[in-house]
Amino acid sequence: MGMKRSEFLNLIAERVIREHGDEPYIVAIDGVDAAGKSILAGALATELRDRGIPVSEASVDGYHNPRAVRMVRGRDSPEGFYRDSFNLESLKEHLLDPFKAGGEYRLHMFDYRVDSPDPSMLYEFKSGTVLVFDGVFSLRPELRGYWDLSVYLSITEEKSLRRGVQRDPGNKEELSRRYRARYIPGQRLYKEEAKPKESADIVVDNNDPSDPVIL
Numbered sequence: 001m002g003m004k005r006s007e008f009l010n011l012i013a014e015r016v017i018r019e020h021g022d023e024p025y026i027v028a029i030d031g032v033d034a035a036g037k038s039i040l041a042g043a044l045a046t047e048l049r050d051r052g053i054p055v056s057e058a059s060v061d062g063y064h065n066p067r068a069v070r071m072v073r074g075r076d077s078p079e080g081f082y083r084d085s086f087n088l089e090s091l092k093e094h095l096l097d098p099f100k101a102g103g104e105y106r107l108h109m110f111d112y113r114v115d116s117p118d119p120s121m122l123y124e125f126k127s128g129t130v131l132v133f134d135g136v137f138s139l140r141p142e143l144r145g146y147w148d149l150s151v152y153l154s155i156t157e158e159k160s161l162r163r164g165v166q167r168d169p170g171n172k173e174e175l176s177r178r179y180r181a182r183y184i185p186g187q188r189l190y191k192e193e194a195k196p197k198e199s200a201d202i203v204v205d206n207n208d209p210s211d212p213v214i215l
Contacts, residue, residue: 005043009047022128027149030136037153042057055129063091063110065084076178151203154203
């Protein structure tokens, strides 16, 4: 069914409110490149805060591996994109495990733009906090057990390519080539191996972000 974006946000927020209590609660937003993950995550965080719920926001982008690790299989490798982009052990150690335990956690540990460590301040868990987490490959087997609610945004490969090239800085021709060589095939590999749509709690056709359709 199609709905207004505000209705969709309300639906997710109501589910979080219904399910979460004093214990740590994590919402994960997954989807291919340029599917609208960070935009939805930011809007959901605002919606929850407006309802009086304490929120922390994080992205898998804050847990990249160093460039030398990310490119070890070659800069155009789809397998490298899926398997080597992110430091999952650091993500678990510094964010997911301590948050789930109600301890002190860091929202990011690495800045991929300057290829350098960038640990955030330590945040102390406060009762009832919801962590809104977004990023590609969030529903891979190594991570899916952490999520209390998971949303997968589905768009076509053509939309991913077009939006990604428009969004990302740099030479558009080279960006288009990289999407076709690395990112889109890497997402195909992820879908074949991890089957994210099958494990997501909510799957959304987000080809038109103003008119999301729950599948």
